[in-house]
Amino acid sequence: MSAAELRALHVPGTPLVLPNAWDADSAKAIEAAGFPVVATSSAAVAAVLGLPDGEKAPADDMFAAARRIVDAVSAPVTVDAEGGYRLPPAELVARLREIGAVGLNFEDTDYAGEGLHPVDAQAERIAGIRAAAGDELVINARIDLFLGQPDQESVFDEAVARGRAYREAGADCVYPIFLRPAELIAEFVRQAGGAVNVSALPGGPGISGLAELGVARISLGAGLWRYLRSKLEGVLGEIAQGKLPY
Numbered sequence: 001m002s003a004a005e006l007r008a009l010h011v012p013g014t015p016l017v018l019p020n021a022w023d024a025d026s027a028k029a030i031e032a033a034g035f036p037v038v039a040t041s042s043a044a045v046a047a048v049l050g051l052p053d054g055e056k057a058p059a060d061d062m063f064a065a066a067r068r069i070v071d072a073v074s075a076p077v078t079v080d081a082e083g084g085y086r087l088p089p090a091e092l093v094a095r096l097r098e099i100g101a102v103g104l105n106f107e108d109t110d111y112a113g114e115g116l117h118p119v120d121a122q123a124e125r126i127a128g129i130r131a132a133a134g135d136e137l138v139i140n141a142r143i144d145l146f147l148g149q150p151d152q153e154s155v156f157d158e159a160v161a162r163g164r165a166y167r168e169a170g171a172d173c174v175y176p177i178f179l180r181p182a183e184l185i186a187e188f189v190r191q192a193g194g195a196v197n198v199s200a201l202p203g204g205p206g207i208s209g210l211a212e213l214g215v216a217r218i219s220l221g222a223g224l225w226r227y228l229r230s231k232l233e234g235v236l237g238e239i240a241q242g243k244l245p246y
Contacts, residue, residue, distance in 0.1 A: 003102045006037060006076050006138045007172050010195035010216040017200075017207060017218045020080070022048050022225050023065070024072035031073045038073055039105070040066055042080040044225035053222075055111040059085035059095075067099040078103030078138060083111045089128030096137060103138035104129075105175065108162065109147075116144055119162050123169040130170025140197055140217070141171035146178045156184060163192035173197050173217055180204055182213060189214040199223075 009016040016037060021027040022044030030038050043053035045065045051057040062085070070077045081104040084092045096104055106129065108122040109115075117125070126141055133139075143162045145155040163174040175197035179185055182205045189196045195216035200207055200223065210218050238245045 003136050003138050006078065006102050009036065010173055012195065012214045012216045013211055015211050015215050015218045019220045019224050020044065020222065021069055024068045027069045027073050031075045036075060037078060038069065038075050039078045039219065040069060040080045041222045041225060042082045043222035055082050055085060063095055063099055066101065070100040076102040078105065078140065080105040083107045083109055086112055089125060090132040093129055093132040093137060103140065105140045105142055107142040107144055109144045119165050123165045126166050126169040126171050139171045140173045140175050141166035142175040142177055144177060146176055152179060152181065152184055160188060160191045167194050182209065185215065186213045
């Protein structure tokens, strides 16, 4: 599948659902279940490497992990590239193309400083990626304003402005991660325009509900890995008590 074919799967109301992978084996399971695209989760991949999320893992290790995923499946892979690992846009694109990725998740958190990149600066970075990639990468531009923000309405207008700026800069899809209330999701989709990616969260509208709200892409992020990790902890607890649960 080419980037153009991946781009075409972003249909408002009939969203592309992405249970994010963390290694080659989980990627194979996702493909075997019939999902047409594999996405990686930086938090889950970093955890497998024994490191925290947020560009704490070396870029070379993250790209190597992504390459193993790409090589393990025939489905196209979109890579969670965090904030770009402080690489110039052309180098970031080259690294992604080298491993065979057809898309990337690109965050506006400033990992070299504090807070978020100013909207103009982030739009310029996205424009640089688009210029270097042409049409050969699908850019999912993440908006991090809602992370750790209990009052989502207070930053909603800024999130919409960022979404519009990122789309104008060349993003194919914008991702207001952790935006939760159904009414705000629907309003974001209406105001931002184009393809919108939303997190599938416990207590949220659910996959069918998000589809009805007009989103074009649904990500589980590290949620699937965290859920299965909690199940593993439970099983290990039983074994520690002398029980064999399988």
